[in-house]
Amino acid sequence: MKKTNLVSLRIITADIRRLVDFFEVTTGITAKWLTEDFAEIVTDSFTLAIGSTRTLAFFGEAVAQAASNKSVIIEFLVENVDDDYERIKDTVSDIVQKPTTMPWGNRSLLFRDPDGNLINFFTPVSEEAIRKFS
Template sequence: MNLVSIRIATDDVPRLVGFYEKLTGLRPEWANDQFAELVTDGAAIAISSRQLTDRFAAASVEPAANHAMMIELLIPDVDAVRDAVAELAGGLVMEPTTLPWGNRSLLVKDPDGNVVNLFTPVTMEAQAKFGAR
C-alpha cells in the first residue's frame, strides 16, 4: 500500500488551492475548476469541491468541519518561514516549538480551519527518521 494523496473537500476550491500554493510553493495541477492537486515528492494534497465529491459519494464529506487530523509538511527550516506563514494563515495556532520526539513544529489553520503542521527534524534521531540533514 502507498499513500498517494490527502483530499480536502471545500466549498471554495480557488481559495484553498491558493492558500496551499502559497504555503508550499508548489504549482497546482488543475483537472477542472472543481479539482486540483499540489504534488509533493511523497504524496499530493488534492482539493475538490463538495459538489464534485457529492456526485460520486453524496453527503460523504462536510467541508470546514475537520477536528480530528492534521496535514503535516516537512520543510527545511520552520523558524525561517514563521513570519510569512503567520501572515498567510492570519496567525499561528502554535509558535515554533521543539517537540519531545525531535521535530521543531509550528501549527496554522488553512482557510477552512484544517490544522497544518509545518515541521523540521532537529535531533539526530528525527533527522535519521526523515532522511533530513
C-alpha cells in the same frame, strides 16, 4: 503481504479557489488544476488533492462535509520551519503554535487553513528525528 502506500489526501471545500491559493502561498508549490473543481499540490512523496463540494456528486452528497475536520493534522516536512514561519506569518490568519521543538525531536509550526484544517510544518532537529527523515 500486499504493498499499500498512502499517496494522497483530499480536502473537500466549498471555496476551492481560496483553499488552493492558500496552499500555494504556504507551501510555495503551484497547484495542478485538473478541472475547475479539482486541483492538486504535488510534492515528491505525496499529493494534497483539493476538491470542491461539487465533486461529491460522484460519491454521494452525504459522504463528506466541507470545513468539518477536527481530528486530522496535515503534515509537511520542510527544510527550515523557522524560515517558513517568517515567510507565512503575515498571510496565515490562524497560527495555532509558533515554531516549537517537540519532545520527539521535530521543530513544529501549527496553523489552520481557511477551512479550519490543522496544518503542521515541521523540521527534524534531534539526531534521531534527522536520521528518521533522511
